[in-house]
Structures are given as C-alpha cells and as structure tokens.
Amino acid sequence: MSCDTDFLPFARPDIGEAEVEAVVEALRSGWLTTGALTHRFESEFAAEVGCQHAIAVNSCTAALHLSLEALGIQRGDQVITTPYTFAATAEVIRYFDADPILVDVDPISCNIDPGRIAEAITPRTKAIIPVHIAGQACELKPIHEIADRHGLPVIEDAAHAFPATYGGQKIGSLSTTTCFSFYATKTMTTGEGGMICTNDAKIADRCRIMALHGISKDAWKRYTAAGSWKYEITEPGYKYNLTDMASAMGRVQLSRASAMRERRAEIAACYQAAFANEDWCSLPTALPDRMHAWHLYMLRLNPDRLSIDRDEFISRLRDRGIGVSVHFIPLHIHPYYAQRYGYKPESYPQAYQQYAREISLPIYSSMTPQEVSRVTNVVLDIGRQFHQQRNLTVAAAA
Incomplete structure (x- = not known):
C-alpha cells in the first residue's frame, strides 16, 4: 500500500x-x-x-x-x-x-x-x-x-x-x-x-x-x-x-501499442475530471479531429490563483513522493541558443509563458488506479492549500 x-x-x-x-x-x-x-x-x-x-x-x-x-x-x-x-x-x-x-x-x-x-x-x-x-x-x-x-x-x-x-x-x-x-x-x-x-x-x-x-x-x-x-x-x-x-x-x-494508448487515455480522462473545476490550473486540450497519444499530461498552473509558483508546486509534489517533470525548457532560453542568436525569454513569449506554468504529471500504461488516485489527491491537496482566491475568501470571512 x-x-x-x-x-x-x-x-x-x-x-x-x-x-x-x-x-x-x-x-x-x-x-x-x-x-x-x-x-x-x-x-x-x-x-x-x-x-x-x-x-x-x-x-x-x-x-x-x-x-x-x-x-x-x-x-x-x-x-x-x-x-x-x-x-x-x-x-x-x-x-x-x-x-x-x-x-x-x-x-x-x-x-x-x-x-x-x-x-x-x-x-x-x-x-x-x-x-x-x-x-x-x-x-x-x-x-x-x-x-x-x-x-x-x-x-x-x-x-x-x-x-x-x-x-x-x-x-x-x-x-x-x-x-x-x-x-x-x-x-x-x-x-x-x-x-x-x-x-x-x-x-x-x-x-x-x-x-x-x-x-x-x-x-x-x-x-x-x-x-x-x-x-x-x-x-x-x-x-x-x-x-x-x-x-x-x-x-x-507494437502489438500492445493500442491497448497501452487506451490506458494512457483513461488516465488522462481521470485527471481531466479531477481538475476540471479547479480555477488554479488549466487542463490540456484534446482536439476532437485527432487522436491524442497522451505521451504527456501537461497541466498548467494559473499563477494569479496560487500563492506559490510552479517550482514550489513541483517541490511540494516531490516532497509528497510524486515524480513530475517540466516540458519543455524552451530552446531560446538555454545558454547555447541565447548566446549564439541573442535570444531573450520574451523573444518567444508564448513558449516562455507556457513553460513557466507547466507541470507534467505521471501518465503511463502501467500505472494502477491507486497510483492515479494518489496523484490526483496530492495535486488537489497542494493546489487547494495554496489557492489564492480561496485563501483570500477565508481571510475576509474571518
């Protein structure tokens, strides 16, 4: 357990x-x-x-x-x-x-x-x-x-x-x-x-x-x-x-690819349902005219609704035993490309802004239902704990 x-x-x-x-x-x-x-x-x-x-x-x-x-x-x-x-x-x-x-x-x-x-x-x-x-x-x-x-x-x-x-x-x-x-x-x-x-x-x-x-x-x-x-x-x-x-x-x-993809889609659906009503995060969009492989589940935080930033959110997830990653650190802010081509973070503002709020959650076909539930529970716990609007409402009521 x-x-x-x-x-x-x-x-x-x-x-x-x-x-x-x-x-x-x-x-x-x-x-x-x-x-x-x-x-x-x-x-x-x-x-x-x-x-x-x-x-x-x-x-x-x-x-x-x-x-x-x-x-x-x-x-x-x-x-x-x-x-x-x-x-x-x-x-x-x-x-x-x-x-x-x-x-x-x-x-x-x-x-x-x-x-x-x-x-x-x-x-x-x-x-x-x-x-x-x-x-x-x-x-x-x-x-x-x-x-x-x-x-x-x-x-x-x-x-x-x-x-x-x-x-x-x-x-x-x-x-x-x-x-x-x-x-x-x-x-x-x-x-x-x-x-x-x-x-x-x-x-x-x-x-x-x-x-x-x-x-x-x-x-x-x-x-x-x-x-x-x-x-x-x-x-x-x-x-x-x-x-x-x-x-x-x-x-x-290859012979198992379809079944493994279906399991990833099931996990993505669990995440989508769990986080759908949370205004401190934005869900990845699955477009209707194409089938998503769900290699990654890219949750994005809404910084104006949280009292901690993305990096602190990740730190707290890892402290709770949840392995996460970030996809991707944009090429233009890596030293090689920034120095060679003179890029700044704002050179590609959308890439930079989305990276700054992105967290990739575990999603793989060998995940058990219990593991999926654990991820959703920990993410929700941290998100709600540091939900800025909620905290402001509670403080005003007090």
Missing part, C-alpha cells in the same frame, strides 16, 4: 513477460545486431502507420539527423522549427552548421503556430520541422499548405506521437518524413530507438545507407549465408542502426 513517503516515478516502462521472452529468444538466436528481426519490425511498423518505408534507427535524434541529411541540408541553410521542444530537434540542424529558425507556439496546444510560419521563411529556408507536443498532432494541413507553396519538405518530430492521428489519418504517413522515438519513457519502447517513416523511396534508400556507415544497400547481410564479404562505402555515413534485441522488444510493444 502506497503512502506519501513512497516515491512514484514520473515515468515507468510497461514491460511484460512477452517482451522479456522476445529479447531472450533474440539473444539465443546468436544474432544480436541489425538483422531479420529488425527488418520485420520495420515492415510491421510501416504497416501500422500506413507508410511505404520504415527505417529503424537507434534514436529519434538519429532519425531527424538522417532525414535532414537525405534532404541535402548544408551550412548556412535555415530550418524552421519550434522553441517548445527537446534539445534534439534543433541540435540536428546545427550538426550541418545550418540555423534553426524558431517560430512561437499556439498557447492552447503548445504546438508550433502555423500562422507565424510564413513570415519566418526566407530564401535560405530548406525545411520545416513541426513537433507534436505531448502526443497531440500539430496543425499539419496549414503547415503542408505553406510548405507546398514554398516547395519545402516537412519533417515531423513525432517523438511523442505514436500512436496518434490527424484528420483520421495516422501520424507517420503524411509528410516527407516522420521521426518516432522509442526511448524508455515513450508510449512504446525499445530502450533506446527510433524510426524514420516516409513514402519517398529515394529518401528511404539514402537513410538506410547513411544509418550504417554509408555502406551500400543490405550491408548487414555480409555476415549471413546470403551475403558477401565485399562491400562499398558510398558516403561517410553514421552508426545509427537498431539491434535485433531492441527490435524484438519493439515488435511486442
């Missing part, structure tokens, strides 16, 4: 005996690195999201990097993205000595604001990277319309967005490339891992070659009976391949 002194982690992977058995079977097969299991995983994932090609890699960072490389991004180019994201989205642009051009976010969804993208486009702009924050798809239709007008590819950072939909279509089948993450905290996991999805055969071939040292196609087969010791290096590539051990886990997780 849990009590306030037992620490409930912010994230916990949902791993069962099926995943364990699949990894053990991969180990016993004698083939540990990229092989047949990885190629099955790619085929199954492509079928699931409805794309023609899926390339398994060792991280979403690698997926983003390879996507930009396949598009020929070079020094001095510009790539439009959002400040409200993790480090990887912009750092892959800097790998090419290109410049990330940040566009502020919509305050409701925290996704990139399509209405601000066109004004950021210059002759140096070569691509757009929208990010599906928390697992809710951004406004792809207007983004694609802008991209098509200017002849720009769209690379979706879908690290949070499996399984998610937009306008009835699955994320993974809609843009030039879509990049997924299978990190340990994500909606499905391979421990570390990622996937590039595309309908462009040339991009897919380029990503496959560059993911494994720039060696000519199907280099992994050189240690099989079907392969040859001869190989050709066509480009100086990278070491981004996914192992069969990870893919074995991924295949099981």
Whole structure:
C-alpha cells in the first residue's frame, strides 16, 4: 500500500513477460545486431502507420539527423522549427552548421503556430520541422499548405506521437518524413530507438545507407549465408542502426501499442475530471479531429490563483513522493541558443509563458488506479492549500 513517503516515478516502462521472452529468444538466436528481426519490425511498423518505408534507427535524434541529411541540408541553410521542444530537434540542424529558425507556439496546444510560419521563411529556408507536443498532432494541413507553396519538405518530430492521428489519418504517413522515438519513457519502447517513416523511396534508400556507415544497400547481410564479404562505402555515413534485441522488444510493444494508448487515455480522462473545476490550473486540450497519444499530461498552473509558483508546486509534489517533470525548457532560453542568436525569454513569449506554468504529471500504461488516485489527491491537496482566491475568501470571512 502506497503512502506519501513512497516515491512514484514520473515515468515507468510497461514491460511484460512477452517482451522479456522476445529479447531472450533474440539473444539465443546468436544474432544480436541489425538483422531479420529488425527488418520485420520495420515492415510491421510501416504497416501500422500506413507508410511505404520504415527505417529503424537507434534514436529519434538519429532519425531527424538522417532525414535532414537525405534532404541535402548544408551550412548556412535555415530550418524552421519550434522553441517548445527537446534539445534534439534543433541540435540536428546545427550538426550541418545550418540555423534553426524558431517560430512561437499556439498557447492552447503548445504546438508550433502555423500562422507565424510564413513570415519566418526566407530564401535560405530548406525545411520545416513541426513537433507534436505531448502526443497531440500539430496543425499539419496549414503547415503542408505553406510548405507546398514554398516547395519545402516537412519533417515531423513525432517523438511523442505514436500512436496518434490527424484528420483520421495516422501520424507517420503524411509528410516527407516522420521521426518516432522509442526511448524508455515513450508510449512504446525499445530502450533506446527510433524510426524514420516516409513514402519517398529515394529518401528511404539514402537513410538506410547513411544509418550504417554509408555502406551500400543490405550491408548487414555480409555476415549471413546470403551475403558477401565485399562491400562499398558510398558516403561517410553514421552508426545509427537498431539491434535485433531492441527490435524484438519493439515488435511486442507494437502489438500492445493500442491497448497501452487506451490506458494512457483513461488516465488522462481521470485527471481531466479531477481538475476540471479547479480555477488554479488549466487542463490540456484534446482536439476532437485527432487522436491524442497522451505521451504527456501537461497541466498548467494559473499563477494569479496560487500563492506559490510552479517550482514550489513541483517541490511540494516531490516532497509528497510524486515524480513530475517540466516540458519543455524552451530552446531560446538555454545558454547555447541565447548566446549564439541573442535570444531573450520574451523573444518567444508564448513558449516562455507556457513553460513557466507547466507541470507534467505521471501518465503511463502501467500505472494502477491507486497510483492515479494518489496523484490526483496530492495535486488537489497542494493546489487547494495554496489557492489564492480561496485563501483570500477565508481571510475576509474571518
């Protein structure tokens, strides 16, 4: 039985005996690195999201990097993205000595604001990277319309967005490339891992070659009976391949993805109901024309209704044994980007304002009903204790 002194982690992977058995079977097969299991995983994932090609890699960072490389991004180019994201989205642009051009976010969804993208486009702009924050798809239709007008590819950072939909279509089948993450905290996991999805055969071939040292196609087969010791290096590539051990886990997780997503949605619904009538916080909005993956539950505090700030709220949650996080510290206030590009917090006011009031609560498919209740009870207890309007009313009555 849990009590306030037992620490409930912010994230916990949902791993069962099926995943364990699949990894053990991969180990016993004698083939540990990229092989047949990885190629099955790619085929199954492509079928699931409805794309023609899926390339398994060792991280979403690698997926983003390879996507930009396949598009020929070079020094001095510009790539439009959002400040409200993790480090990887912009750092892959800097790998090419290109410049990330940040566009502020919509305050409701925290996704990139399509209405601000066109004004950021210059002759140096070569691509757009929208990010599906928390697992809710951004406004792809207007983004694609802008991209098509200017002849720009769209690379979706879908690290949070499996399984998610937009306008009835699955994320993974809609843009030039879509990049997924299978990190340990994500909606499905391979421990570390990622996937590039595309309908462009040339991009897919380029990503496959560059993911494994720039060696000519199907280099992994050189240690099989079907392969040859001869190989050709066509480009100086990278070491981004996914192992069969990870893919074995991924295949099981993929088969459970729908059920795990449903459990996350149930937890989100519990949170929404619990906090709906509290004016000291604002709930995340789930838009009706898309399916939310619920990778994150992003509660936002209303500072004018609380006598403590966001950081103190987090401290009190952790003191009560609830693991929480903040998503995200905007790129433009990190030292590297602030110093290189001269950004200030107010350079992207919506990103900064939403970050300053955001708390991500635990939401994962292995959470028990008791754990969900514990989170809601502790959050409500702290919120109501420091609810400024309530305290002022009580003081006036006294």
